[in-house]
Amino acid sequence: MKKLLYITANPKHESLSVSKTVGREFVRRFLDRNREYEFEELDLYDMDIPEVNPRIFTSRASLVTDEDYHRLSEHEKYLAGHIESLCEQFIHADFYVIAAPMWNLNFPSRLKQYLDCIILNNRLIRISDNEIEGLLGDKFRYMVYIQSSGGVYPNFPDGLFNHGVDYVHDVFTFLGIKKFYKILVQGVDDDKIGRHKALEKAYDDICTVLHKISRTTRGWFLN
Numbered sequence: 001m002k003k004l005l006y007i008t009a010n011p012k013h014e015s016l017s018v019s020k021t022v023g024r025e026f027v028r029r030f031l032d033r034n035r036e037y038e039f040e041e042l043d044l045y046d047m048d049i050p051e052v053n054p055r056i057f058t059s060r061a062s063l064v065t066d067e068d069y070h071r072l073s074e075h076e077k078y079l080a081g082h083i084e085s086l087c088e089q090f091i092h093a094d095f096y097v098i099a100a101p102m103w104n105l106n107f108p109s110r111l112k113q114y115l116d117c118i119i120l121n122n123r124l125i126r127i128s129d130n131e132i133e134g135l136l137g138d139k140f141r142y143m144v145y146i147q148s149s150g151g152v153y154p155n156f157p158d159g160l161f162n163h164g165v166d167y168v169h170d171v172f173t174f175l176g177i178k179k180f181y182k183i184l185v186q187g188v189d190d191d192k193i194g195r196h197k198a199l200e201k202a203y204d205d206i207c208t209v210l211h212k213i214s215r216t217t218r219g220w221f222l223n
């Protein structure tokens, strides 16, 4: 079985959240068409995500080992184990869907906290004297990033406002994710667009992205 990992970063209940509504609709339609996938879900606002702290991380992106590990308190050992299992869960997925709102031109901080936990040395990256390389290129992985925003952010000037989208794209492409798609649910709080129209457009965008993905999985690599 392949695995789809669905990650949400929004404290709102799904029934009130545009990004979570679109995310749910995306995974529902995707899983309906791709029966070989099993499904796991992480609600980053309904779980513990450890904070990076120097007792648990000995150096950049490296968890404590050996003597340093044995010096940890029971709680710190639990946190280290939890970080490791979040990282393992991430590595084993083939398809990622992240749904988040834009907050002050970026995504909510819980998502960054999660990424700081899972991007571990010798797991997602390898740090050597001269370089850092991403390790997720060992199989064909996809990512779909769904972002809702109150306003509308045009595609130009390039990347000036969409820091969250750009960041997720850059990090995951670097790590080795082969295909990155974004669905922008824009103008949710705009009088002229609003939630309903923004959702309608997003549902069309879901169709477009699913179509592109199915062409890729058939090996055409056209998109």
Ligand SMILES: Cc1cc2nc3c(=O)[nH]c(=O)nc-3n(C[C@H](O)[C@H](O)[C@H](O)COP(=O)(O)O)c2cc1C
Residues within 6 Å of the ligand: 010, 012, 016, 017, 018, 019, 020, 100, 101, 102, 103, 104, 105, 106, 147, 148, 149, 150, 151, 152, 188, 189
């Ligand atoms: C703390 C906070 C910061 C926000 N910052 C922005 C912003 O910079 N740009 C924007 O267009 N909308 C911003 N918004 C509006 C949200 O992006 C919008 O209401 C949200 O995407 C709706 O999706 P949701 O229902 O999934 O939360 C902000 C909302 C909050 C709560």
